[in-house]
Amino acid sequence: MLEEKNDNLDQHQVDADGNGTETILNATTATPDDLSELTQPEAVLIEADATTATDAIAASNAEESEDETLKERHEIPMKDYDALALEELIEELKGFVSSDKALAYKDHIEEIKKAFLAKYNHLVEEKKEEFLAENQDPTEEFEYHSPLKSQFDKLYSQFREVKNAHFKSLQTNLKNNLENRLAIVEELKELINPQANIKDTLKHFNDLRERWNNAGAIPKDKYNHVWNNYHFHVENFYDYLHLDREARDLDFKHNLELKQKIVARVEELVLEKDVNKAFRELQDLHKIWKEDIGPVSREHRDAIWNQFSDLTKKMHDKREVLFENQRAVELANLENKKAIIAQIEVLATEKVNAHSQWLGQIEKVEALRTAFFAAGKVPSEVNEETWSAFKNAVRNFNSFKNSFYKDIKKDQNDNLAKKTALVAKAKALQESTDFAATTPIMKQIQEEWKEIGHVPRKYSDKIWKEFREACNHYFEHLKEHKKEENSEEVAAFEGKKTYLESLREFQLTGDHKTDLDAIKLHIENWKGFGKVPFARRHIEGKFNKILDALFEKLSLSKKDTDMMRFANRMDQLSESNDSRKLDSEKIFIMRKIDEVQNEIFQLENNIQFFANTRNAKKENSIVLEVRKNIAIHKESLDVWKEKLKQLKNIKIEE
Structure with a gap:
C-alpha cells in the first residue's frame, strides 16, 4: 500500500520512489511535475530569480482563483x-x-x-x-x-x-x-x-x-497546498498503478504536447512589446499548466518545467525593467512636486500689504496647486510624506494670508464703531427744528462719514441705510421749511387742486389715439401749474392714482404704461430740484438692474442644468416655466434700463 502524504514527515523521509514528501509540501512554487520527480531534498533548490518570478505568478493566481x-x-x-x-x-x-x-x-x-x-x-x-x-x-x-x-x-x-x-x-x-x-x-x-x-x-x-x-474556487491561502496535494496523489496513481500502461502513456504524451505548446507561446510572449499584456497572459498560462494539464512522464518532467521556468524569468526581468522605467518617471515627478512645494513655501513668507497684491499671491498659489495635482504619481513609499508637505505648505500660506485679513477685519470693526456713533448722532438731530444750528452739524457728520473707511460687508448696507434715512429725514424737513411760504407754490397747489376735481369727471371716448392724446394733454397741463409746497406734495399722488386708473382703462402695454408713469414721476422730481432724491432713485434703479441680471443669470444656469440631464431632449413643464420667467425678466430689464437712461438725462438746476 502506498504511504500517504503527511505534513509531519521528516524533511529527508522519502517514499518508495525516493520522493521527498515534506519537500513537496514546502516547494509551493514548483509545478506538480518536477516536485514528484525530485530524488534529493537539494533538488528543489531552483535558481533564486526564477523562484521570484514563479512566486509572484503563483501568489497572483492563487488570489485570482479565490475571486x-x-x-x-x-x-x-x-x-x-x-x-x-x-x-x-x-x-x-x-x-x-x-x-x-x-x-x-x-x-x-x-x-x-x-x-x-x-x-x-x-x-x-x-x-x-x-x-x-x-x-x-x-x-x-x-x-x-x-x-x-x-x-x-x-x-x-x-x-x-x-x-x-x-x-x-x-x-x-x-x-x-x-x-x-x-x-x-x-x-x-x-x-x-x-x-x-x-x-x-x-x-x-x-x-x-x-x-x-x-x-x-477555494481560499487563496489553501490554494497551493490543496493543488499540490491533488497533483501528488494523481501522479502517484499513474506511477504506482502499473495497470493499463498504454492509456497512461497516451495521457502523458497528450499532456506533454499541451505543455510544449505553452512553452512555444511563452517564447512568443518574451518578444511581445506590451510587457504588461504579455505578463498577464503568462499568468494565465501558469494557471492552465497547474490546474488544467495533468502530469507528463518522468523523463520529460524536469526538462519541460525548466524551459517554462527559464522563460518565465526572462519575462519577469522585462517586467522589472518596465517597473524601473516607471519608477524613474515617478522620481522625476517627485522632484517636480518638491519644487512646487518649495515655491509655495516661499510665497508663505512674502509679506504684502494690499488686497490687490494678495489677490496676485492667491492666484500664484492656485496655479501651483493645479501644477502639483497634474504632476503625476510619485513613488508609493513617499506619497503620504509628499502630500503632507504640500498640505503644510498651503496651510502655512493660508495662515499667513488670513493674518493679513484678520488685521483688516479689526480696522473694519473700528470703522463700524465710528459709523455707528455717527448714525446715533444723526438720528438724535433728525427731528430738530433749530435749522440754523443743526444744519452745519449735519453737514459735518456727512463729511466725517466720507472719511471713514470700509466696514464688514454684512453690516455695510444696513448701516448706510440707517445713516441715509436719518440725514434725508432732516434735510427734507429743512426743504419743507424753506418752501412753506412760497406763494407761487401755494398758487400752484390751488390750481392743481381745482384741476384735479375737474379731472375726476374726465371720461374716455373709446378711441385709443384720441384718449391717449387727451391723457398726455392732462399731464402737460398738470406740469404747467408748477411746483407745490413740500408739505402739500401729496396732491401729486392723487393725480398719479387718477392717471393709473386711466392707463388701465386705456389698455396700454405694461411697458408703455410703466414708462409713462415713470416719466411723469421724474418730471415731478425734476421740478423739486432735489439732487439727492434723483441720486437715490438712480442707485435704486441700478440695483434693480443688477438684481434682474443676476436672476436671469441664475435662471439660465438652471436651464443649462436641465439641458445636461438625461431627459434634456424632452423639456418638461419646469423647463418651460423657467424659460417663461427668463423672458419676463428680460422684458423687465429693458424697462429698467430705459428708466435709467431717462433719469441720466435729467438736469438739476444749480
Whole structure:
C-alpha cells in the first residue's frame, strides 16, 4: 500500500520512489511535475530569480482563483486620480459604480476614494481656517457642507453594499468548495487498491478528475497546498498503478504536447512589446499548466518545467525593467512636486500689504496647486510624506494670508464703531427744528462719514441705510421749511387742486389715439401749474392714482404704461430740484438692474442644468416655466434700463 502524504514527515523521509514528501509540501512554487520527480531534498533548490518570478505568478493566481473579479481589474489601466478635480473624481466613480462589473473596478474605486477624501479634507481645513480668521465670535461653530461630498458618499455606499454582498456569498462558496476538494483528495488516496477491478478504478479516477475540475474556487491561502496535494496523489496513481500502461502513456504524451505548446507561446510572449499584456497572459498560462494539464512522464518532467521556468524569468526581468522605467518617471515627478512645494513655501513668507497684491499671491498659489495635482504619481513609499508637505505648505500660506485679513477685519470693526456713533448722532438731530444750528452739524457728520473707511460687508448696507434715512429725514424737513411760504407754490397747489376735481369727471371716448392724446394733454397741463409746497406734495399722488386708473382703462402695454408713469414721476422730481432724491432713485434703479441680471443669470444656469440631464431632449413643464420667467425678466430689464437712461438725462438746476 502506498504511504500517504503527511505534513509531519521528516524533511529527508522519502517514499518508495525516493520522493521527498515534506519537500513537496514546502516547494509551493514548483509545478506538480518536477516536485514528484525530485530524488534529493537539494533538488528543489531552483535558481533564486526564477523562484521570484514563479512566486509572484503563483501568489497572483492563487488570489485570482479565490475571486475571479480580481482578474478583470487588470484590464483597465489605472489613472493618476490625484491629478483629477473633485468633480472629475465623482464622474469617474459614477461610471464604475453604475457598471455591472463594479467589483472588477475595486482597485480604481479605492484609489478614487483615497484621492477624493484627501482633497476634500484639505478643502475643509482651508475653509475652517478662513472661517476662524473672519469670525471672532467663539460661540459660532464652523460648518461646511458640500453637494460633492454627498454625491460621493451615496455612490460609495452603493459600491460597498455590492461588495459586502459579494464577499459574504464568496466566503460561503469558498468554504464549501474547499471541503469538496479535500474530500476528492481523500478519495484519490483510496484508489490504490490491488484487489479492486482496474476498469472500475479508472472510471472512478476519471469521475474524480471531472468533479475536481468543476469544484470551484477555494481560499487563496489553501490554494497551493490543496493543488499540490491533488497533483501528488494523481501522479502517484499513474506511477504506482502499473495497470493499463498504454492509456497512461497516451495521457502523458497528450499532456506533454499541451505543455510544449505553452512553452512555444511563452517564447512568443518574451518578444511581445506590451510587457504588461504579455505578463498577464503568462499568468494565465501558469494557471492552465497547474490546474488544467495533468502530469507528463518522468523523463520529460524536469526538462519541460525548466524551459517554462527559464522563460518565465526572462519575462519577469522585462517586467522589472518596465517597473524601473516607471519608477524613474515617478522620481522625476517627485522632484517636480518638491519644487512646487518649495515655491509655495516661499510665497508663505512674502509679506504684502494690499488686497490687490494678495489677490496676485492667491492666484500664484492656485496655479501651483493645479501644477502639483497634474504632476503625476510619485513613488508609493513617499506619497503620504509628499502630500503632507504640500498640505503644510498651503496651510502655512493660508495662515499667513488670513493674518493679513484678520488685521483688516479689526480696522473694519473700528470703522463700524465710528459709523455707528455717527448714525446715533444723526438720528438724535433728525427731528430738530433749530435749522440754523443743526444744519452745519449735519453737514459735518456727512463729511466725517466720507472719511471713514470700509466696514464688514454684512453690516455695510444696513448701516448706510440707517445713516441715509436719518440725514434725508432732516434735510427734507429743512426743504419743507424753506418752501412753506412760497406763494407761487401755494398758487400752484390751488390750481392743481381745482384741476384735479375737474379731472375726476374726465371720461374716455373709446378711441385709443384720441384718449391717449387727451391723457398726455392732462399731464402737460398738470406740469404747467408748477411746483407745490413740500408739505402739500401729496396732491401729486392723487393725480398719479387718477392717471393709473386711466392707463388701465386705456389698455396700454405694461411697458408703455410703466414708462409713462415713470416719466411723469421724474418730471415731478425734476421740478423739486432735489439732487439727492434723483441720486437715490438712480442707485435704486441700478440695483434693480443688477438684481434682474443676476436672476436671469441664475435662471439660465438652471436651464443649462436641465439641458445636461438625461431627459434634456424632452423639456418638461419646469423647463418651460423657467424659460417663461427668463423672458419676463428680460422684458423687465429693458424697462429698467430705459428708466435709467431717462433719469441720466435729467438736469438739476444749480
